Amino acid sequence: MKNLLISLICASALVTPGIFGVVQPANAAVIGSNVLIKGSGPAVYWVAENGKRYAFPNIKTFWSWFSSDKFNDVHVINDQELATTPFGGVINYRPGAKLVKVQTSPKVYFVSRFGILHWVTTEALAATHYGADWKSKVEDIPDALFSTYTIGEPTKNAWEYNGGSEYNGVANPTHNLLDNLAVDALNIGLSKAEVTRGESVTLTASLATNAQIENVTIDIYDENKVAIKACANATKCNVQVALTGNEITKTFTAVATYTTPSGVKKLESNKTTLRLLMPQASFHGTVLVNSEVIATRNENPTVRVVATAMNPSAVDSDVTIRIYRAKDNALLTTCNGTVSCVATDSPVGLTGITKLGYFAIVNNTLGQSLSVATTDVDVLPSGWYPSFNSYTFTAGEYGTKTQATSEIEQQTSGVTLVNSVVSSQGSPISANDENFTIAPGTPVHIEATVAAKQNTDSMYVEIREQNGAVYAACTGTGTVTCKTDVNFQEQYKNHFFVIRVQDKNNQIREFRLANFVYVGGKEGFGGSVRILADKTSVKRGDTVYLSTKIMGETYPIAKLTTRIGELETGTLVLACNWTSECRTKTVLDSTLSTHRFYTYAVDDKGRELHASYAPQPVTIQK
Numbered sequence: 001m002k003n004l005l006i007s008l009i010c011a012s013a014l015v016t017p018g019i020f021g022v023v024q025p026a027n028a029a030v031i032g033s034n035v036l037i038k039g040s041g042p043a044v045y046w047v048a049e050n051g052k053r054y055a056f057p058n059i060k061t062f063w064s065w066f067s068s069d070k071f072n073d074v075h076v077i078n079d080q081e082l083a084t085t086p087f088g089g090v091i092n093y094r095p096g097a098k099l100v101k102v103q104t105s106p107k108v109y110f111v112s113r114f115g116i117l118h119w120v121t122t123e124a125l126a127a128t129h130y131g132a133d134w135k136s137k138v139e140d141i142p143d144a145l146f147s148t149y150t151i152g153e154p155t156k157n158a159w160e161y162n163g164g165s166e167y168n169g170v171a172n173p174t175h176n177l178l179d180n181l182a183v184d185a186l187n188i189g190l191s192k193a194e195v196t197r198g199e200s201v202t203l204t205a206s207l208a209t210n211a212q213i214e215n216v217t218i219d220i221y222d223e224n225k226v227a228i229k230a231c232a233n234a235t236k237c238n239v240q241v242a243l244t245g246n247e248i249t250k251t252f253t254a255v256a257t258y259t260t261p262s263g264v265k266k267l268e269s270n271k272t273t274l275r276l277l278m279p280q281a282s283f284h285g286t287v288l289v290n291s292e293v294i295a296t297r298n299e300n301p302t303v304r305v306v307a308t309a310m311n312p313s314a315v316d317s318d319v320t321i322r323i324y325r326a327k328d329n330a331l332l333t334t335c336n337g338t339v340s341c342v343a344t345d346s347p348v349g350l351t352g353i354t355k356l357g358y359f360a361i362v363n364n365t366l367g368q369s370l371s372v373a374t375t376d377v378d379v380l381p382s383g384w385y386p387s388f389n390s391y392t393f394t395a396g397e398y399g400t401k402t403q404a405t406s407e408i409e410q411q412t413s414g415v416t417l418v419n420s421v422v423s424s425q426g427s428p429i430s431a432n433d434e435n436f437t438i439a440p441g442t443p444v445h446i447e448a449t450v451a452a453k454q455n456t457d458s459m460y461v462e463i464r465e466q467n468g469a470v471y472a473a474c475t476g477t478g479t480v481t482c483k484t485d486v487n488f489q490e491q492y493k494n495h496f497f498v499i500r501v502q503d504k505n506n507q508i509r510e511f512r513l514a515n516f517v518y519v520g521g522k523e524g525f526g527g528s529v530r531i532l533a534d535k536t537s538v539k540r541g542d543t544v545y546l547s548t549k550i551m552g553e554t555y556p557i558a559k560l561t562t563r564i565g566e567l568e569t570g571t572l573v574l575a576c577n578w579t580s581e582c583r584t585k586t587v588l589d590s591t592l593s594t595h596r597f598y599t600y601a602v603d604d605k606g607r608e609l610h611a612s613y614a615p616q617p618v619t620i621q622k
Contacts, residue, residue, distance in 0.1 A: 034174055036074040039082035044074060048174040050261050052088030060139050064097040065173060088261060089211055090148050092176060096167030099130060099138040102146045108138055110161045113169055114178045115210060116152040118161060128158050150210040156522065159439045177261035178212040185209065186269040188220070188254045190241075194277035194372075197247075200240045205254035205269060207235045215259040223251040223328060243276055248361070249329045250274045273326065273359075275372055285312035287373035289323070289360045290561065290575070293380075300382045302346050305332065305375065307360035309339040314364045326357030326374070350381040353469065376606070380468045408569055409591050412507035415459060417499060418449040418479065422515040429515050431613055437520040440489050444517050446471065447483035448499045454478070457504045466496040466512075466570055491521030492607035494600050498570070512567050514596065518610045525607050527553030529562060531599040536616045541589045544618055546573065548599045550580040550609070559604045567596040567613075594619050 033049045044062065045053035056062040092115035093100055100117065101108050108126060109117035120126045126134040141149070155161050170176050191202040205218050218237040220229040231237035243250055254269040289307040307321050321341035323332045335341035347356060357376040363369050422429045423445045424438050438444065446463050455478035463472040463484055472484035488495060495518075499511040527550055534545040548562050562582040564573040569592075576582030588595055595618045600611035 034172055036070070037077055037082070037085075038074055039077060039079040041079075045082075045085075046091060046173045047085065048088065048177055048261065050088070050177070050263075052086045052261065053082075054088045054091045054173060054177075057090050057142070057145050060098075061091060061093055064094040065091070088177075090145060091173045092149060093139075093141075094167065094173075095170060095176065096163035096165070099126060099134060100141050101138055103140045103143055110155055110163065110166075112152060112161070112166055113176060115149045115176070115212070117149050118152045119154040121154050121156050125155060125158060125161075129161060129163050148211040150208070153522070160522065178210070179260060179262050180265055181207070181209065181213070181256075181258070181260075181267055183267070184270075186218075186254060186256045186267045188252060188269040188272050190252075190272055190274055193273070194275050195243060196277055197243050200242045201274065203239050203241045203252055203272070203274075205231075205237045205256075207256050207258070207267075209235050209258070212261055213258050215257075215264075217257045218254055219257075220252060220254045228252075241274060243274060248276045249324070251326070251329060271326070271357075273329075283312070283314060283364045283366070283368035283370065285309055285314075285362070285370050287360055287362050287370050289358065289373040289375045291356075291358055291375045291377040292572075292575075293377055300346055300348065301350075301379050302344050303356060303358070303377060303379060305343045305345065305358045305360075307341045307343075307362070307373065309362045309370065312339060312362065312364070312370065318365045320363045320365075322361045322363075324359050324361070326359055326376075332358070347379055350379060352381065353467075354379050378467065408510075411509045412503050412505070413509075414453050414457070414503045414505070414507065415501045415509050416451050417511040418451050420448040420499065420511070420513050420515070422446055422497065422513060422517065424517070429517060431514040431516065435610075437518050437610065438488075440491055440519055440521070441487050442519075444486050444488065444495075445483065446486065446497055447481065448511070448513075449479060449481045450499065450501050450511075451479045452477070452503065459504070460502040462500040464498045464500055466498060488517065488519045491519055491523070492525055492609075493519045494608050494611040495519070496567075496570075496611075512570060514567060514613070516611060518608075521607070525555060525603070527551065527555070527601070527609050528612065529599050529601045529609050530612050531564065531597055531614045533597060533614045533616075533618055535618060537619050537621055538588055539621050540591075541587065543585050543587050544595075545585045546583065546597055546614075548576075548582040550601055553580070553601075553609075555603050560601045561603075562599060562601045564597060564599050567598060568592050568594065573597065588618065588620060590620075592620065 033047050035047050036044060037047055037053065038044045044056050047053050093111050095111050095113045098111065099108050100111055108120045110120055111117060130137050185208045186205065188205040195201055203220065205220055207216060207218060209216065216233060216235055218231045218234060219227050220237055220239055221227055229237055229239035241252065251271050251273045253271050256267045258265055287307060287309055289305060291303055291305045294302045294304055305323050307323050309319055309321060312319055317337045319337065319339055321335045321338065323341060323343040324330060325332055325345055332343035332345055333341065355376050356379050357374060359372050359374040361369055361372055424442055429436055448463065450459065450461055452459055458477045459475065459480050461474045461480050461482040462470050463482055464470050471486050472482055474480055474482035494516055496516045497513045499513065501509045529548055529550045531546060531548045538544060546564055548564060550560060550562065553560065562576045564582065564584065565571065566573055573586060574582060574584040596613060598611050598613045601609040
């Protein structure tokens with residue numbers, strides 16, 4: 001690719017000397033970086049901070065970055081000095097500056113950072129961002145240089161692209177050089193996931209890259225970290241694999257090593273598992289498997305996995321369920337003669353948020369198997385969880401006072417929450433606005449002010465997510481304002497926030513904010529879920545009935561799980577599977593003054609519907 005680019009630059013008078021007016025000779029050794037240079041030929045280069053020179057392929061690309069007065073800043077060096085400056089590649093259009101297209105295709109693209117192009121699917125979108133005369137702002141990319149760009153996701157909605165942010169996010173071409181490939185750029189997959197013993201299938205690892213990436217090597221490993229194939233100078237690597245001996249499953253992963261303008265990088269792929277295919281001619285049904293985390297602040301987390309055989313064509317006594325941990329295919333438990341099975345796993349050595357996967361295999365007495373079901377869950381290290389149990393799996397009614405409620409009641413009364421704000425791009429996010437959705441990567445501002453009883457009392461304040469992730473930590477005396485800005489990237493996700501305060505006596509108080517953030521997506525997953533409580537005011541010890549309903553869903557109900565939570569304690573009240581309606585009851589016997597219930601639904605891919613609160617909190621009568 002580099003030889004082709006150099007030939008193109010040398011063969012074309014891309015930017016002629018006359019255009020630049022007067023340029024002064026200079027010594028390359030004292031020029032430094034982030035400067036424009038040229039030799040005796042017509043090509044003009046940008047010297048980046050990595051010491052390499054990058055060529056402007058034509059004058060229009062130059063003008064997307066600089067105005068004409070920048071011509072006077074071009075340094076002329078002798079050809080020998082130019083040759084000693086390594087060639088890095090071609091400069092792409094400045095993000096957001098223009099709309100572009102390739103000469104041989106009518107498709108028009110938005111330009112994002114690192115040379116990523118997004119097809120503009122409608123003329124209305126182009127006009128929204130570039131005005132009614134948007135066609136005058138479309139410029140051609142020569143076919144030979146199109147490979148220096150990367151094709152990203154098509155743009156279908158106006159909020160998916162912000163030309164102003166793209167333009168202002170880079171000050172010069174150095175900022176447009178690739179730092180890292182995206183975390184999902186390396187993917188590994190099987191041509192067939194279930195095989196008979198000894199049957200070979202193709203395992204393929206593919207790296208999505210562009211012209212800025214060099215020296216790519218892909219290594220494929222089995223579950224024991226043994227390298228089974230290495231491919232140098234390739235973005236795709238294939239190998240034949242099979243199950244041998246007594247193997248039921250085998251898991252594979254890949255690691256890519258590559259060089260970017262900023263240095264050598266490594267990237268690990270997803271995992272893929274090859275499974276043994278068992279005949280299903282006379283054994284039918286489906287398997288559902290769920291996982292939840294049980295943990296408190298000072299205890300090691302425990303994962304609870306529940307697998308259920310739905311409508312199996314065998315009597316219960318002839319059914320065997322096995323639950324496995326996916327990362328090492330460890331068998332956690334075997335349940336015989338039942339259609340429901342529970343396993344627990346106690347992960348150790350966690351240093352951060354870790355996604356753990358599990359799968360269940362259901363067999364009959366003939367050795368026939370139902371389709372394998374999988375689940376995964378995010379687990380935090382010990383010490384990252386709240387002081388009460390906020391992740392307990394609940395399969396039935398939420399009864400009388402729980403440990404969570406008791407601990408809430410025992411929290412310190414020495415601090416108060418004065419004010420809190422959750423906003424996005426200057427707009428406050430209200431808990432009552434069930435249609436408020438932000439796009440992935442949109443900044444979210446979280447701010448809270450807390451006060452101690454005495455102005456001289458010291459405090460330690462954290463802004464957390466309900467799952468225990470800490471976004472900001474602040475200290476002070478008397479009154480403390482803590483704030484942070486967070487960019488949430490995962491699509492279809494609700495985020496609930498907690499203000500955690502430790503007073504001068506090391507006592508804890510947690511304030512759970514009613515305002516939450518929902519990150520939308522582009523895949524068409526939709527619907528809404530609503531929750532109602534049959535009472536809004538009760539005496540202590542009274543029973544409240546809760547009901548939810550999913551409406552307008554675009555995903556099979558059988559793959560959705562509805563969850564009901566309580567804001568003040570952060571507990572999961574109930575999880576309902578395979579139904580659009582969920583009902584339960586709870587006894588409000590705590591000393592808390594209010595109880596606010598919310599609900600959301602999650603599918604088998606981990607995507608969530610927009611959360612919703614009950615219209616009014618349930619208050620406890622004095």
